[in-house]
Amino acid sequence: MKRALVVLSLMVGAAPAWRAWFGADKMKHFLASAFVQSAAYSLARSAGASRSSSQAVAGATSLTVGVAKEVRDKKKGSRFSVPDLAWDAAGAASMAALLNRAR
Secondary structure: OHHHHHHHHHHHHOHHHHHHHHOOOHHHHHHHHHHHHHHHHHHHHHOOOOHHHHHHHHHHHHHHHHHHHHHHHHHOOOOOOHHHHHHHHHHHHHHHHHHHHOO
8 A cells, every 4th residue: 555655646746747758649649650651651552662662661751750740849839749759659660560460
């Protein structure tokens, strides 16, 4: 019980840091990046690229879109968010894994 109270107090004290990594918009970053990965992969495959080349194109496209979004946020007065980029990368990597299994 004592340990649970210590962990709970640490989590409450770290709420702003917790929200930076698990805020409401993180799922949007994950899903948008997964969509970009899938769309770019599909476009590359329909253009005749191999599976591995299509994955490389899709990964580069997802990375570019994610970084461009954060640069745009910075220019608009917000902050450049590393947690947002981490969720973007997680979405792209998850979709890449799914696409590797697709036939």
